[in-house]
Amino acid sequence: MQDFDAIVVGAGAAGLFCAGVAGQRGLRVLVLDHSEKVAEKVRISGGGRANFTNRELDPQAPHKHFISANPHFCRSALSRYTPADFVDLVQRHGIGFHEKHKGQLFCDRSAEDLIQMLLRECEAGGVERWQPCGVKAVRRGGDGRYELDTERGTVRSRAVVVATGGLSIPKIGATDFGYRIARQFDLRLVEQRPGLVPLTFDGDAWMPYAGLAGLALPVRIETGDKKSRMAFMEDLLFTHRGLSGPGVLQISSYWQEGSPIRLNLSPEGDLQAALARAKTTSRKLLVNELAALVPSRLAEAWVQQDPDWQRPVAEASDKALARLAERLARWEITPTGTEGYKKAEVTLGGVDTRDLSSQTMESKQAGLYFIGEVVDVTGWLGGYNFQWAWASAHACAQAL
Ligand SMILES: Cc1cc2nc3c(=O)[nH]c(=O)nc-3n(C[C@H](O)[C@H](O)[C@H](O)COP(=O)(O)OP(=O)(O)OC[C@H]3O[C@@H](n4cnc5c(N)ncnc54)[C@H](O)[C@@H]3O)c2cc1C
Known part of the structure; x- marks a missing residue:
């Protein structure tokens, strides 16, 4: 059975970013996604140009731009990985961008540039990526390690990162996988509903x-x-x-x-x-x-x-x-x-932050992490949701 330090489920914004950072820290990382295409939501975001962050985000006052049963939960991650940090990365990859309206930053050319950047970061970290590859079951063995039955066989890891996003736009691969896993491992959920709709x-x-x-x-x-x-x-x-x-x-x-x-x-x-x-x-x-x-x-x-x-x-x-x-x-x-979800840009609610660490995104089940939109943190329109994906992924990758 193949063994990894971390398995990231979901090759979207948060999952790819987390995998890349963790890989570059020297971890053996597998990222898998049931979709054939990688990061479809990034591709269609911001009218095809991805509004990837917002300069007006204030990490000290997250409740201004984020909705959550606990609006202060996101403060730690957002202040440790800021819009300026992500802009730095985008610049290092030579991606042109511009500011549109109220601090919103968009790619000059195409969201595809951002996806290629995330993939290059994964490559730099030696991340293994399996797509399309669904997950049939997740369980925790007696040694505390997780076993995942996937469509390409069973794999094992001491850490599992759930980055499967929310329920919006089911036709490009959104599922309730993250919420089901949370329930399976006795984590609480905040009721979900469509947002930015x-x-x-x-x-x-x-x-x-x-x-x-x-x-x-x-x-x-x-x-x-x-x-x-x-x-x-x-x-x-x-x-x-x-x-x-x-x-x-x-x-x-x-x-x-x-x-x-x-x-x-x-x-x-x-x-x-x-x-x-x-x-x-x-x-x-x-x-x-x-x-x-x-x-x-x-x-x-x-x-x-x-x-x-x-x-x-x-x-x-x-x-x-x-x-x-x-x-x-x-x-x-x-x-x-x-x-409804067929037109909503995001899903409000999700994995209850009371059962997660705001420092690491680890749940009360040791080794099980949740990042990105699956968590009960929802940003305003304008690049805030991607910044949450980057920041929560970064906090998690540092802790894995
Ligand atoms: C039309 C549209 C435009 C948007 N524009 C913007 C914007 O400009 N700026 C902004 O900040 N936000 C925008 N958003 C929101 C943003 O796209 C999301 O908040 C962000 O992508 C969330 O990142 P994530 O990694 O948590 O989830 P996602 O990026 O959705 O990634 C989740 C991944 O998990 C995979 N997955 C799902 N279920 C399973 C499963 N069972 N097994 C395996 N894999 C699975 C999916 O295929 C997907 O690749 C937009 C959303 C939409 C729908």
């Missing part, structure tokens, strides 16, 4: 907005009550079934089923004052004045909701104008659901 709206309530599909505009979006309120200033995109765009993806990770979201569709200006001014100076229809303040498609759809809004602005009552401004600035609507 478009929100959907059914039925008549959505009818007035269905025609806006394709429209994008900057908004302020929030959810939660006084205590739990979370807000983002980002773009919104209307879709056929609901709302998407960066603002909605961000808020979706905080949204609780059954509760509303609130949007300001004109966050920059004072709509009420602008409409009141127009009333005294303009002979145009209200819809035309509104179209100077918000996208014209939005203006047209919006005025359909009230006959008082379908007349010249000079003839509209002060009350009607105030109501219109108020409804655009405080549009409250309750999603019926999300697009």
Whole structure:
């Protein structure tokens, strides 16, 4: 039976990085993945350019950009392996990158460059990689070592690193393997749900907005009550079934089923004052004045909701104008659901951090580690999830 110092299950972002670092520390490492292709999620990330980290990440205040039942769990790993450390690595490999928006760093050319970098790091560490190779069973022998029955035979190791990611995008290989292993070894789980996901709206309530599909505009979006309120200033995109765009993806990770979201569709200006001014100076229809303040498609759809809004602005009552401004600035609507794992970028919840060491990612089962998205740590949109993958992988690789 082949024997290794560490077996990493999952050749994605966290798994490959962990394997490379551990290999370069002199460990005999096997990484295996049931998919034929390596790191598929890295390949499709960031629109094919991988938003691989974020310069605004503050390791001393991780709760700002990460969601977890224990938001302080990720602090240790994130402060020991920072965005600057990963940028250093990317530069050493001569990969061009640029900053886009709010500290987000993307590859200039393609996410493929990042995958090649991870593979070269594995090669430098003499890492063995088996793909496609599923794992049929994992057990712990009397000597404390782990045995894995794989599609290429049984292998043994003193350490197993579970890096199988979350449940999103099943068609490229996502499975619940990590959660099943956690359960098998008596580790607790935080309930999983899709995050960074478009929100959907059914039925008549959505009818007035269905025609806006394709429209994008900057908004302020929030959810939660006084205590739990979370807000983002980002773009919104209307879709056929609901709302998407960066603002909605961000808020979706905080949204609780059954509760509303609130949007300001004109966050920059004072709509009420602008409409009141127009009333005294303009002979145009209200819809035309509104179209100077918000996208014209939005203006047209919006005025359909009230006959008082379908007349010249000079003839509209002060009350009607105030109501219109108020409804655009405080549009409250309750999603019926999300697009689910088939469209979600991440999975919220996962292996409960109470059963993991924040220093090493080792679980309360000696020799069994969990890294990356399978852990109950979820980042904001913008490169935070990859930084968690790198940082948790690095912490683990140092400890193996
Ligand atoms: C469309 C999309 C775009 C994204 N863009 C970004 C972005 O730009 N920036 C960012 O920070 N994050 C982004 N993310 C999130 C990011 O991709 C993940 O958070 C990150 O890949 C998690 O890394 P991981 O190594 O934990 O899991 P993954 O990268 O998902 O790797 C898990 C690996 O485990 C393998 N695996 C699963 N089950 C088994 C099994 N049973 N046996 C063997 N192998 C198995 C899978 O095949 C996969 O290779 C995006 C996600 C999606 C879906």
